[in-house]
Amino acid sequence: MKQDLIDGLMAICGRDSVKVDVPMKEYTSMKVGGNADVLVEPDSIEKIRECVSYLGSANVPFMVMGNGSNLIFSDEGYRGVIIRLGNKISKIEVEGEIMVAEAGALLSACANKAAEHSLTGLEFASGIPGTLGGAACMNAGAYDGEMKQVIVETLNLDKNGNFITLKGDEHEFSYRKSKIQNEGLICLKAVMKLQKGDKDAIRAKMADLNSRRREKQPLDMPSAGSVFKRPPGHFAGKLIDDCGLRGYSIGGAQVSGKHCGFIVNTGHATARDIIQLIKHIQDTVYDKTGVMLETEVKIIGGA
Ligand SMILES: Cc1cc2nc3c(=O)[nH]c(=O)nc-3n(C[C@H](O)[C@H](O)[C@H](O)COP(=O)(O)OP(=O)(O)OC[C@H]3O[C@@H](n4cnc5c(N)ncnc54)[C@H](O)[C@@H]3O)c2cc1C
Incomplete structure (x- = not known):
């Protein structure tokens, strides 16, 4: 450059x-x-x-x-x-039941701040390892929660540098999708509406969800979380397992033995290994079940 x-x-x-x-x-x-x-x-x-x-x-x-x-x-x-957008732009403010946070704030930090203020609603997000901006773009979710339930307003930028405020339904949130993603906006800040709750119960729920995550997910190895979206009527991990792909490897990329919806980097994977494994899984699952798995992870550039 x-x-x-x-x-x-x-x-x-x-x-x-x-x-x-x-x-x-x-x-x-x-x-x-x-x-x-x-x-x-x-x-x-x-x-x-x-x-x-x-x-x-x-x-x-x-x-x-x-x-x-x-x-x-x-x-x-x-x-x-x-x-x-990371920790340099990650201020979190709370007033009453409203949390306003900059896009680089980690979801775990937002969830902890909510708990500190005895606010419930963000427990589901405490173990998702992304920023608020990434989570708004992806409508990230887990354990019956998703960003759609808490975000009431966002401040965004379009590619021409114009500020765009979205409110409520204007976000067009759906499963792992949003208007922010569809229109390539940059989320700068989000306003979240939470509810008063019991601090101990909030902390206990976060601890429970995070221990369930540790039990089910290969958190000790590099990954990008669930590689595929949940196909209607199925679970991606179960389809992959049923097709005999548990532990299947290409180079340093491996279908996790702990959770078949995850691909882990066993140490020296290249992006090519990962992308080839994704294609192999998609082809195998489609041939055996007729279900085409769509990626949830975003791949930048070709293999
Ligand atoms: C171990 C593990 C567990 C996971 N568990 C879950 C889970 O339970 N639920 C879930 O939904 N996801 C999960 N994920 C995936 C991931 O954490 C989420 O998708 C998260 O929301 C991504 O946030 P990020 O900041 O890392 O975004 P990035 O990975 O940096 O980016 C993801 C996408 O968002 C866009 N983006 C990022 N920031 C912004 C912004 N400020 N404005 C506009 N677009 C932006 C990027 O361009 C890209 O398209 C998991 C990942 C891992 C590694």
Whole structure:
């Protein structure tokens, strides 16, 4: 990438917030993928807006990411700029039953803050390892909860740098989908409506859900969570297991023996291994059951 573009981003965000030739395996939970040309971590909404306008006017490809827990970058990496919204933009405020948090706040931090204030509604999210922005985009959910139930308003940016406020149904939340995702918006901030509850009960529920997660999921190995969406009327993990794929490997990518809906990186997987394993699972499950598994994880670039 041209130095004057990098200098321009540094002028907006500060020298320390712009990194060049960045290994995406260090920024994703799957721990695979090549380098991105540039990764920038703005620390304010205004700087995000300035970056988007600047990159748009310079015609440079860019994408937003949060904690990288639902992303697989190809081994070729990403030609363009990654705008990462993480701990530099992660303020959480609570007033009454309303929580307002910036997009880079971790869901676990939001859930803990809610518990501190005796607010119930976010327990389901405490073990999902993403940011609020990523979770709003994905309408992340678990254990009968989903972001749709708590988010009442978001502040977003479109690709031209215009602020867009979405309220309630305007988010068009559905299973792992949202208007934010469909229209490629950047979520900057979300307002969540929670309810007064009992602090001990809230903490106990979070502890219970997290121990169920530890019991069922291979949390000790790199993964991107459930690779596939739940097909109507089925469970992806059960279909994969029934097709005899438990433990099946390609290179360093393996169908988890603990939870067949997860692919784990056994140590030296490449993105190519992971993507080939995804295709193999899809083909095998389709041939044997007629069900086409759709990926929940987002794959950036080809195999
Ligand atoms: C062990 C494990 C368990 C998991 N369990 C669950 C679970 O129970 N339920 C569940 O739903 N998911 C689960 N996931 C998947 C993942 O944590 C969620 O999808 C999460 O919401 C992704 O957030 P993120 O910040 O990591 O997003 P990223 O992985 O960084 O990005 C995911 C997508 O969101 C977009 N995005 C990120 N930030 C923003 C933003 N600010 N504005 C707009 N778009 C944005 C990205 O462009 C990308 O398309 C799990 C993952 C792992 C590794």
